[in-house]
Amino acid sequence: MTKRLEFIASLINNEDSVIDIGTDHGYLLILLNKKGIKCMGTDIHQKALSSALNNLKEYHLEKKIPLVLTDGLNNIKIDDYNTLVIAGMGYNTIKHILNKSYNIKKIIVQSNNDYDKLRLLFNNLEYKIDKEYIIEDKKHLYHIISYLKGREVLAKEEILFGKYNKEYQKYYQQDLEKLKEILKSIPDNHQKTILEIKEKINILEKYIGAVQ
Template sequence: MPKLFTLTRRLSACASLVREGASLIDIGTDHGYLPIWLFKSGKISKAIAADIGEGPLLSAKTNAKKYEADLECILSDGFKNINGNSFDTAVIAGMGGELISKILSEAPFEIDESKTFILQPMTAAKELREYLYKEGYSILTESTLKDMGKIYSVMKVQKLNKNEACDETYFYMGKIEPFTNESEAYALKVINSLNNKIKGYEHKGDAEGINKTYELINKIKEKYLK
């Protein structure tokens, strides 16, 4: 058997949020690296890889064979072909925030606090946090990571149906801890996108939009930049 590969920083950040002994499903697994790595490292008790595409699933199967990992591979659009009792932890990584929300909303089983989700949006993290908040999910922990020159967030969430108090910055910054180099880089990325939003408001002559967005930028600066 070949030597086990190293995970990318992005997948490694997802792996670090998985609890020891979890029954894991990786939705949109592609190559299957995350569940194979977690299984081979002994961190999880069960590994399922699911993907909407036959090509990616074949790649996951081939890699599982190569690294001798006991990986169940299921062709599925999101959770549609997945038995809700077959896992306690699901990773949905490397997709846009809107697609992640859609996958959660279309799950054919009830989601409750017995399940943990590790979500890693490539784009639209704010829209994902808004969806999670509206649907009663709590972000338990969230961190930022730099991979291939880009900055991302990865969050661990559970549907606790608690109406947590949050301010306006929550949807932009989630539960990211302030004052680390990476969280500052994430805050700067958010501020940059808000500055672009201001340009749009300027173009439309929307003074209220401009003022509100500047206020938001100042709150993010106060909270997250040294």
């Protein structure tokens, strides 16, 4: 089991019942079952579900944890569950899956990219950030966001970089350095891009300067 999946499992509480969308190997389902959490998995690819089924069988869980071949939440009775996990996918796939607002209490999302677009998407779907985490697993950085149903107004900087968290200074610094490098490589006639990057640099410098 990866540290990333164990971390996601740690965000699930006793009162949660979970649909793991795009479960693939089904490892998260095995971790959740160990915690006594009701859960099911879906995947769009039969090969992925077969791998999940084989893994569930190893733990004699094949009759206990439903697996459904489907695109996102299509044909799933979501009223029987109150939490979604969507992990290990790109923003466009996540957007395709969450194509309307569901009446689900909690969503844990780990996108592989485009966190700013993701924050905007969830804000529009009327979910508010409960907490955002950055974890390192085998030299990879993962952003994991726990959302609760509800509205919130996010400032532009919060959409771009998440809510300020002093624990994440190191990552703000890394992002800042990357942006400074990118800025050097942009030709002078791309003024719009230059201004956008400068704005991001300003925000990150503000975040970094905010440390106590």
